[in-house]
Amino acid sequence: MKVYFDNAATTPLDEDVLTAMMPYLKEHFGNPSTQYSYGRDTRAAIEEARKEIAQLINAQASEVIFTSGATESNNMVIKGAVNYLGVERIITSPIEHHCVEYSVDFCRDHLQVETAFVKIDDKGNIDFDDLETLLQSSSKKTLVSLMHANNEIGTLLDAERVGALCKKYNALFHSDTVQTFAHFPIDVQKMNVDFISGAAHKFHGPKGIGFLYMRKQHKLQAYIHGGGQERGFRAGTENVYGIVGMAAAAKKAYDNLENDKAYILGLKNYFIQQLQANFQDIDFNGNIDENSLFTVLNVSFPPSDKAALLLFMLDIDGICCSGGSACGSGASAGSHVISALAKDENRVSIRFSFSKHNTKEEVDYVISKIKEKL
Ligand SMILES: Cc1ncc(COP(=O)(O)O)c(C=O)c1O
Structure with a gap:
């Protein structure tokens, strides 16, 4: 998939x-x-x-x-x-x-x-x-x-x-x-x-x-x-x-603004809920309330050797997401944005960003793969 x-x-x-x-x-x-x-x-x-x-x-x-x-x-x-x-x-x-x-x-x-x-x-x-x-x-x-x-x-x-x-x-x-x-x-x-x-x-x-x-x-x-x-x-x-x-x-x-927004926000909120239900010590970089993009969720995982490899392991399973800014690089390290937030730099940040083409089944698949890797 x-x-x-x-x-x-x-x-x-x-x-x-x-x-x-x-x-x-x-x-x-x-x-x-x-x-x-x-x-x-x-x-x-x-x-x-x-x-x-x-x-x-x-x-x-x-x-x-x-x-x-x-x-x-x-x-x-x-x-x-x-x-x-x-x-x-x-x-x-x-x-x-x-x-x-x-x-x-x-x-x-x-x-x-x-x-x-x-x-x-x-x-x-x-x-x-x-x-x-x-x-x-x-x-x-x-x-x-x-x-x-x-x-x-x-x-x-x-x-x-x-x-x-x-x-x-x-x-x-x-x-x-x-x-x-x-x-x-x-x-x-x-x-x-x-x-x-x-x-x-x-x-x-x-x-x-x-x-x-x-x-x-x-x-x-x-x-x-x-x-x-x-x-x-x-x-x-x-x-x-x-x-x-x-x-x-x-x-x-x-x-289609309102419909698309409601649909994508539903996916994002479902993803948040699934992350919180399945993993310990999950945090989010940036706002996750209405003062944020409904398309973007930047997840902060607690530091571990496995978490450090997560982005690459997900890629092997066909999951495309990004560490830092994908426009600049695919690497999870070195984001000037995450550094400026003055958070624990050892945590692993991955950005998941959604569109109207994504589905709840895809969220379930990604959650199952993260569970497998961590
Ligand atoms: C906030 C922001 N500004 C500017 C850009 C640059 O856009 P483009 O690569 O289309 O020139 C991007 C994109 O990737 C962006 O996310």
């Missing part, structure tokens, strides 16, 4: 998303920058997709830029805010995805930007008093970059509260919404957020396509120079079938 419990790393492409994409891999092949009918067809498809994504987040179509994925979007925002919007200070957290963390490091090391890290608790929740103190403490133009949900431990951010604080202190607000877009309602006006990012492969869309929302008052400049596509912000012939697939996947996800 094969069990795929690594949906925070990536999700399988939905069949009807592929169906929506196929015409743009075959008959609609025109370069969208050309003026004749082939080009007009693909241009229309791109602009339709842009409108759909914009509507889903309560933004204007002109505020959505298509990119190769969230890594590019996050790099573009952080470096662009410094290069083009006068940002001299970045406030972030110690548990951001590496594409945010290393972009911030780059700005510190090469663009003379001051950086500050907001305090977090042992579940990865940010300390709002500390954030306010940091915001108050400098008159330098500041960008706050805090992820909406952590991909390793699932802890959710109260983004509206962060947005309100950023507004109060006139700071720009960027949130990496990779794990929440198409899983939770996102309203950029309510969140008072200036930049968000998304990647289609996290919600049953294709890989290699993502988007950046950029509030119109804070327009960056070109990140990739060339032919002037994406209104000059990101040159290069567009990934038309990817863009069409992303919009189709996002629409489908939002049409």
Whole structure:
């Protein structure tokens, strides 16, 4: 039996998303920058997709830029805010995805930007008093970059509260919404957020396509120079079938949001209950209540030689899950997120992440295999 419990790393492409994409891999092949009918067809498809994504987040179509994925979007925002919007200070957290963390490091090391890290608790929740103190403490133009949900431990951010604080202190607000877009309602006006990012492969869309929302008052400049596509912000012939697939996947996800959420949350809660019933001294990294992703469960096993090999033993039995961030590595050691939670580093952390395609039978199988191995 094969069990795929690594949906925070990536999700399988939905069949009807592929169906929506196929015409743009075959008959609609025109370069969208050309003026004749082939080009007009693909241009229309791109602009339709842009409108759909914009509507889903309560933004204007002109505020959505298509990119190769969230890594590019996050790099573009952080470096662009410094290069083009006068940002001299970045406030972030110690548990951001590496594409945010290393972009911030780059700005510190090469663009003379001051950086500050907001305090977090042992579940990865940010300390709002500390954030306010940091915001108050400098008159330098500041960008706050805090992820909406952590991909390793699932802890959710109260983004509206962060947005309100950023507004109060006139700071720009960027949130990496990779794990929440198409899983939770996102309203950029309510969140008072200036930049968000998304990647289609996290919600049953294709890989290699993502988007950046950029509030119109804070327009960056070109990140990739060339032919002037994406209104000059990101040159290069567009990934038309990817863009069409992303919009189709996002629409489908939002049409089924409540049902999918209830189903996946049911699986997660069943997994928690089975772990607690079958194993001693089980703990969880990150929140496991409503302030967490319903797709992610990061389990902390007590240290033992057997637990240290668990991830690899499960793989032998066809079970795909992840230690730390699967985007970075498959290893259970070395997660900067788990280290930042100040927990016992000898415990073994494994992330299980679920989708609508998983079943209770798969949970039972995984529990039986963990029992066998430990
Ligand atoms: C929270 C978060 N941000 C950014 C990324 C990077 O996304 P991508 O690999 O699609 O560029 C990931 C993904 O793996 C993620 O989980």
